[in-house]
Amino acid sequence: MFKNYLKIAFRNLQRHKAYSFLNIAGLAIGMACSIFILLWVQNELSYDRFHKNADHLYRLTASVEDFKAAVSPAGMAAGLQSELPEIESAMRISKPATVLFETGDRKFEERNVLYVDANFLQVFSFRLVKGNRSTALQQANGILITENIAKKYFGDQNPIGKILRKDNQENVVVAGVLANAPSNSHLQFDIVAPMSAIATTNYDIKNSTWGNFDFYTYIQLKKSAAATNANLLGLAAHINNIFQKHNNSLKVAFHLQPLTSIHLHSDLQIDLPGNGNILYVNIFFAVAIFILAVACINFMNLATARSARRAKEVGLRKVVGASRVQVMLQFLGESLLISFVSLCLAVVIVWLLLPAFNHLAEKNLSLHLLDSHMLLTLAAIAFCTGLLSGSYPAIFLSGFTPATVLKGKLKPGTGNLLFRNGLVITQFVVSIVLLAGTAVVYKQLNFIKDKNLGFNKSNLLYINMTGDLWSKQQALKSELQQNPYTSDYTVVSDLPANLTTGTVDVQWEGKDSRQQIVVPSIDIDEHFMDVFQMKMLAGRSFSSAFAGDTSNYVVNEKALAMMGMNVDEAVGKNISFADRKGTIIGVVKDFNFKPLQYAIDPLVLRLNRYGGIVVVRARAGATEATIHALEQISHELNPAYPFTYHFLDKDLDNQYKGEQQMGSIFNLFAILAVFISCLGLYGLSAFMAEQRTKEIGVRKVLGASVFNIVYLLSGSFTKLIVVAMVIAVPVSYVAIHHWLNSFAYRVDVSWIFFVVACVAALVIALLTVSYESIKAAIANPVKNLRTE
Incomplete structure (x- = not known):
């Protein structure tokens, strides 16, 4: 019996090549996407689990x-x-x-x-x-x-x-x-x-x-x-x-x-670099399930749409004694065969594209086919996919009454139209949600990249003081000042990129003794404001003309808010920072000195007395000359150390590497999910056009235009996409807000995101359906009617 089922399944695959190709291709791409994502998720969840304790x-x-x-x-x-x-x-x-x-x-x-x-x-x-x-x-x-x-x-x-x-x-x-x-x-x-x-x-x-x-x-x-x-x-x-x-x-x-x-649940400051985010793991795991579900929906849609072609076969089997369970097993066997063939193709796709995916995700993932756990996982994916995609068609097809189908009274699609429409709507709900997510991720990442941090980050390069530079600071400053390419410089204790220093030992008049706020600080020199092009709101910055500046402070707006002061009255107020009493001499406009996941904190700026990092603003078009000048100065004053330099804007971009990778991977799988949906929609539209060949011929003979025919065949699908839009917009709105909440600074969720996603889904769907619709509309009606 099993051999017979297998033989029939293979014959059906060979007889209906286009149908088989659409099913296998859709399932293979869906499985490949899911395998890629599951490999990534498995890697993220495996962090630090190799330790014995x-x-x-x-x-x-x-x-x-x-x-x-x-x-x-x-x-x-x-x-x-x-x-x-x-x-x-x-x-x-x-x-x-x-x-x-x-x-x-x-x-x-x-x-x-x-x-x-x-x-x-x-x-x-x-x-x-x-x-x-x-x-x-x-x-x-x-x-x-x-x-x-x-x-x-x-x-x-x-x-x-x-x-x-x-x-x-x-x-x-x-x-x-x-x-x-x-x-x-x-x-x-x-x-x-x-x-x-x-x-x-x-x-x-x-x-x-x-x-x-x-x-x-x-x-x-x-x-x-x-x-x-x-x-x-x-x-x-x-x-x-x-x-x-x-x-x-x-x-x-x-x-x-x-x-x-630690890797997935650390929303902590002063942490080691390279941590992930459990939110992204959950998002991608959900995407893997959705993509596989979309592929299964394709199979169910095409199988139920073509039910009339298998109706007589089912009737004959039942007449000669086959039970409903046996018929169900036959169709489930066919779907499992297609699923396992698709799995083999998916494994080949993953094997070929894994290096490119590793480059995109910056991972070192591998597919160990000899690993029993991996083989069981892949087999389970194929089995569940085959069972899920074949279950409804098997139940539906096995329920045909022999007398009805053998008399030819079964109408195509009768009894399952609502189900098929629901599946199409589900597919495009997923597609619209992913398209809207793609638009917002792209917008948010561009927002991060282009956001005004409160200082000009472009053309800033820096070198760390190492070796003899610590003891030759005066000579270093003199060389920097004399060279026209490096004269726009400043020496700071820390870069305003991911500040990790701070203290709760801050005192001011009227402070609540129970209040404990961690206040970061940066030691800067008199050139800091000019080099970083920051804006002073009141008072002045540090100056070599004032010897007493060693006990003075410049604070930001957030620090004033913390101390209950306003900009007009702050200058001249006394504060104590880390047991050092001093006076506020200036207020700088707030600027971001931590990644944009964090809101701006209170900040105290002190006069730099020790050194640290030399930051130089290169003139436009003279970056190479500035690097060369710095290299000469470094070799002259610090010959025992190799010269190394870095760009501040690149450091800032690296803070969002995880988000950039997430965005790239998300965009890729969103596109593939839409492609899989369109693959199924194309098969469905082709079958519907084939089923209505005689009707189209009659309409054309009676004067219907190509536009009328295309509208007739596309209209039903358009209505389904509109229903999907209505469902997808609130779902995507909630999901997008959940992701954006991880950023202290984020884009506003505009209606335009959802309009673009909906219009894109509608246009893609119409283009997919229109090909077969136009092909049917321009066919010679005489030929179609004669063959009937």
């Missing part, structure tokens, strides 16, 4: 009122472990540092160096390729390098025991080689060094401070400590109490963030 590892985070940060003080790791028996071990990781390393003629600045506690390899399961796991981080002058770095510095030589010169000051020894950090790890590094290497120079480490939040603290709970929500909340309360014993001046709430939640 992943279920028992947590990161300590802190919040002060609305300010939530991923960092904690240096003294907390050891302090908490000594007081809380539930903790198996605790360790700290520094913020990524930039360090110069040299061996022989190879010298590079490594921008991804982490300083970690000695138990780093015991807490985390990063693979050590060479070296002793238990002792690799015990020596203060020992370092761990990744395989890429080992190749970069030592080629094919064994790097263990090799010497690297660090910052032109000291030698370090390669104590181990780590496998390159897995792409699904929130911790990304090139070189790992022991915390003891900076223990004598770092104030916070040396004094085990409980006030400066500069380190990422990870806690491993004992397996006996059940990680329930109640227990974690209780443990966090104990941590808060311990912190208050060491620092009662700060009202901080600490939380334990599961390691496996």
Whole structure:
């Protein structure tokens, strides 16, 4: 029996080639899209799960009122472990540092160096390729390098025991080689060094401070400590109490963030770069389901529309004794066959296009067909798709009464028109929602790119003070000033791009003693306002003509609002910032110094007394000459360090890399979803035109024009698209608002987005339907009527 079903299924595929092609192509593209998305989603959900102790590892985070940060003080790791028996071990990781390393003629600045506690390899399961796991981080002058770095510095030589010169000051020894950090790890590094290497120079480490939040603290709970929500909340309360014993001046709430939640659930400031967003995972998972559903709808629509062609077959089978269940199994078998053929084609599509998708998503995804879990997943997708797409046609076709169909009294489409119309509407609801989403994503990303941040970000390039530049600042400024290409410069402590410094130690007259607001600061010089082209609203900026400016401050509008002042009265008011009393001498117009996901915070600007980053505004058309001039100055004053420079606008664009990738992927799959819908609509329109051949011939003989015929065949589909518009607009409005809420600054959701999406869907649908309609309308009516 099964062999017979299979034989009939293959014969039907061969007999109706166009119908089979549309079904297989639609399902294959839908499956391929879903596989791509599911590979991406699986990768996003897999972050940090490769660690042996992943279920028992947590990161300590802190919040002060609305300010939530991923960092904690240096003294907390050891302090908490000594007081809380539930903790198996605790360790700290520094913020990524930039360090110069040299061996022989190879010298590079490594921008991804982490300083970690000695138990780093015991807490985390990063693979050590060479070296002793238990002792690799015990020596203060020992370092761990990744395989890429080992190749970069030592080629094919064994790097263990090799010497690297660090910052032109000291030698370090390669104590181990780590496998390159897995792409699904929130911790990304090139070189790992022991915390003891900076223990004598770092104030916070040396004094085990409980006030400066500069380190990422990870806690491993004992397996006996059940990680329930109640227990974690209780443990966090104990941590808060311990912190208050060491620092009662700060009202901080600490939380334990599961390691496996860091990548997708971190809306924290001062976090490590590269985190994802659970919202995007949910969006793409829904898109994968919708695209597969659209492909299944195509199958159901075409199968039910062509029901009359299979009616006599069903009647004959029932007459010779086939039960309804047997007929249902036959049609389900056909749909499963088509589904598995489509799966094979989809796998080929994914295999061919995966490199391009990886480039688009900046991932390293792979399709492991020999993996049993992957094979089961793919088989489950094909089985569910076949079952879903074939279920209604099987139920519908198997319900035909033999006497009725054998007498030829069954009218095409009778009894299933409403269902087919509902499926078409569903397809285009999905398509319109995705098109509207595409328009808004494009608009929002352009808004971010073009938004006025409160300063002119174009043509700004910068170099970090390294090596001898710290001790030659006066000579550096003199060289910069004398060169016409670099004379428009400023020296700042931090870039106004993603500011991570701040304090609650701000005092002013009339302040509520219970108020604790984290206020960031930037140290600037007298050229800052001119170079960044910012606007002063009152008073003045810092000037070399005023020696007392070392104790003066410039604040932004938000800071004035925080202190209950207005622009006209602020200048001359006394404030204290980080225990340093001073006077407000100016008010600068608000500008964005954090990504646009965050609203502008209060900001205090201080006179720069230490150095940090040199920012130069290049003249239009003279960028290359400015870079060359900076390179000459750097080589002259700092010959031991390689010259490196960066553009501020590129750094700002990189802050929204995740959104840009999401937008590109979303646009791609939205287009494919519309294409799959049109594929089914084309098949449906072709079949409807074929069924009405005689009617069209009669109408043309009686004088109907081509336009009349096209309108006749397209009108029913147009009505369905209009119904889809009515449903899709409120659905897309809610979904779009949900996404835009993740941005503090966002575009207004205008009606034009929905009009464009609806008109686009209507035009695409009409173009799809019109081809077959026009083809039927211009056919010779005499020939059509004669063949009847």
